[in-house]
Amino acid sequence: MRISIVGLEDDRFTRPLELIANLFFEESKVFIEGSKEADVQINFTLKDLESAVRVSAELKDTNGNIQFSEYQKELKPYHSEKEYFKQIKNAVSHVYLTVLQDWTGMIQKWGILTGVRPTKLLHKKIQEGVPPEIAHRELKEEYLISDEKIELMQQIVDRQLAVIPDLYSLQKEVSIYIGIPFCPTKCAYCTFPAYAINGRQGSVDSFLGGLHYEMRQIGEWLKKKGIKITTVYYGGGTPTSITAEEMDMLYEEMYTSFPDVKNIREITVEAGRPDTITREKLEVLKKWNIDRISINPQSYTQETLKAIGRHHTVTETIEKYQLARSMGMNNINMDLIIGLPGEGTQEFAHSLAETEKLMPESLTVHTLSFKRASEMTKNKEKYKVADRTEVEHMMELAQNWTAARGYVPYYLYRQKNILGNLENVGYALPNQESLYNIIIMEETQTIIGLGCGASSKFIDPVTGKITHFANPKDPKSYNENFKAYTDKKINILEELFSEKGSPA
Numbered sequence: 062m063r064i065s066i067v068g069l070e071d072d073r074f075t076r077p078l079e080l081i082a083n084l085f086f087e088e089s090k091v092f093i094e095g096s097k098e099a100d101v102q103i104n105f106t107l108k109d110l111e112s113a114v115r116v117s118a119e120l121k122d123t124n125g126n127i128q129f130s131e132y133q134k135e136l137k138p139y140h141s142e143k144e145y146f147k148q149i150k151n152a153v154s155h156v157y158l159t160v161l162q163d164w165t166g167m168i169q170k171w172g173i174l175t176g177v178r179p180t181k182l183l184h185k186k187i188q189e190g191v192p193p194e195i196a197h198r199e200l201k202e203e204y205l206i207s208d209e210k211i212e213l214m215q216q217i218v219d220r221q222l223a224v225i226p227d228l229y230s231l232q233k234e235v236s237i238y239i240g241i242p243f244c245p246t247k248c249a250y251c252t253f254p255a256y257a258i259n260g261r262q263g264s265v266d267s268f269l270g271g272l273h274y275e276m277r278q279i280g281e282w283l284k285k286k287g288i289k290i291t292t293v294y295y296g297g298g299t300p301t302s303i304t305a306e307e308m309d310m311l312y313e314e315m316y317t318s319f320p321d322v323k324n325i326r327e328i329t330v331e332a333g334r335p336d337t338i339t340r341e342k343l344e345v346l347k348k349w350n351i352d353r354i355s356i357n358p359q360s361y362t363q364e365t366l367k368a369i370g371r372h373h374t375v376t377e378t379i380e381k382y383q384l385a386r387s388m389g390m391n392n393i394n395m396d397l398i399i400g401l402p403g404e405g406t407q408e409f410a411h412s413l414a415e416t417e418k419l420m421p422e423s424l425t426v427h428t429l430s431f432k433r434a435s436e437m438t439k440n441k442e443k444y445k446v447a448d449r450t451e452v453e454h455m456m457e458l459a460q461n462w463t464a465a466r467g468y469v470p471y472y473l474y475r476q477k478n479i480l481g482n483l484e485n486v487g488y489a490l491p492n493q494e495s496l497y498n499i500i501i502m503e504e505t506q507t508i509i510g511l512g513c514g515a516s517s518k519f520i521d522p523v524t525g526k527i528t529h530f531a532n533p534k535d536p537k538s539y540n541e542n543f544k545a546y547t548d549k550k551i552n553i554l555e556e557l558f559s560e561k562g563s564p565a
């Protein structure tokens with residue numbers, strides 16, 4: 062869809078207006094200075110009323126249909142032009158979304174929000190002392206979020222604060238993410254650093270050498286500074302792709318290098334691909350007291366697994382889950398994906414019925430997203446996916462199914478190009494929530510990323526400013542540069558946790 066915009070004349074509007082248009086149409090193009098080639102034209106008028114702004118938008122399509130919307134917004138005190146523009150941008154987005162909704166008849170339940178972390182908005186209001194009913198009203202008025210999604214946000218925020226009562230004051234500690242970039246094969250929708258492990262032992266050895274080095278250096282720095290670790294999360298890739306001996310050495314390194322490991326609140330190891338799980342590896346996890354793992358079916362339909370490049374069977378998922386259970390693993394997460402190629406309500410209902418037989422402690426329900434670099438996006442025509450109505454229906458099924466079985470939603474995030482403009486939701490049985498997932502989604506604490514492709518997120522304890530820093534994604538450049546990357550991270554940490562920056 063090509064959209065001609067008249068009356069805004071500021072390039073900074075292009076991206077947000079395009080993101081909103083993409084909620085309605087595939088691959089939209091917005092022409093901020095107008096275009097004669099467009100499918101539809103929207104004329105904006107902006108009136109600055111000093112303490113408020115009034116925005117109106119008139120949409121005209123090539124068939125002569127017209128939609129009109131107007132919105133007046135009181136301006137909050139602002140300290141920079143950037144803050145001022147953000148408020149104007151939100152007001153423009155408000156009328157823009159309204160005319161597009163009226164024109165297409167499609168309602169966007171997340172309103173003008175196109176970002177990843179909607180619950181952060183509600184946390185911010187709570188921290189500012191805004192009472193819930195006012196916070197809800199503001200979310201509805203400013204962002205046009207539906208009651209249904211506001212209720213979901215509140216439920217999640219309540220759960221997060223119940224599970225981590227000190228969520229707003231965790232800046233004195235850090236969490237650690239460890240990335241292991243190998244998998245048995247690459248899934249079609251994947252954009253994570255995940256290299257097929259077979260025949261790469263040389264590369265695995267050097268990678269692990271680098272990772273052990275990073276763990277020692279960062280651990281030593283944390284000990285020197287007296288900084289505690291809240292959670293540790295092994296992700297990737299599939300951290301159980303390496304051998305049982307390699308896992309054993311890695312966790313030994315963690316216990317030797319990291320401070321006070323016994324008091325870390327949670328250690329998770331993703332064992333996402335059932336084909337990597339063995340009795341020996343589970344024994345290693347038990348030996349090091351790691352009992353939160355993730356075993357990910359994604360679907361219980363064999364043809365789907367084949368179509369998305371996961372070379373394991375449904376039976377294998379169930380058997381490995383039962384093996385883990387029989388060996389005392391008492392906090393298992395499972396992931397399902399709504400809208401996988403060829404799947405509709407029937408297949409998803411089947412996945413839920415199979416999940417019922419296993420009852421993992423937590424269940425993360427993803428909605429398929431077409432990530433730009435994935436094989437699925439590159440060959441989109443090969444993969445037939447359900448339409449918006451069916452995807453919404455499957456999401457509703459997941460909500461009702463989880464609620465009826467005692468699971469409560471405890472974190473959510475959204476992605477670009479996600480089917481039906483929906484979300485990914487983590488559900489858990491009470492007190493089985495992943496603390497790491499909450500911390501990473503709500504961005505309340507520095508997370509230090511170690512290993513290949515691991516992203517660090519440094520949060521200034523005083524200003525809340527976030528700095529991202531990513532390790533190299535491919536093992537080769539990681540192996541060549543891990544020392545320099547470790548030094549850079551330590552320099553950033555020094556600055557962040559210096560006397561001046563250190564939280565009281």
Ligand code: SF4
Pocket residue numbers: 243244246247248250251252253254255297298299333334
């Ligand atoms: S198992 Fe996970 S990390 Fe590995 S290829 Fe599949 S989606 Fe990517």
